[in-house]
Amino acid sequence: MNSFRLLFVTCLLLFFQYSLIAQASIAEQNSFCSSLMNVLQIGKYDNFESIGYTRVKASPFLEVPVAPAKMPRFPVVYVDKDSRFVGKSNITYDSLSALQELEVLKDFVGVCLDSAQWQKWNTELNDDPSTVFFTEYHRAEARSADFLLTLAVVRAGNKTYSIHLFIRKHKR
16 A cells, blocks of 8 residues: 555656646747747847847957847857857757757747748758858758748867857848
């Protein structure tokens, strides 16, 4: 009888723990989608200029403009000199883990993109020449009438990779 009670209590605890984890991941997904829609709205009207970035010293040698927008899974966000929104995962992976995480992030980001407006995911293995400071190992692109959204596995060092999110407004 005691083993039955122990099993019942254990199952009950696991159920509540699973519920809390599921609620946390839903909250993270909703927060990301809200942030992404806000960034896209700003980008649509003024090419990301009003995000309100400030110069923050990211290293002793280089000041990087950092936007105050917070995006789950992309803690470092800024607008680069080419008026492109950039989000960095700030986590390093080996090549196989980075490709697996790219697939997870494609699903994570894809939930936020309206399938009637976005054509998702075109994957490519080569480097994007317009991304001057990063060497891309693999990338996945989603397109809409206004934007090109890219998830890219970027070489962070010798055999280490990071994942970046790029949003560029189409030039007309």
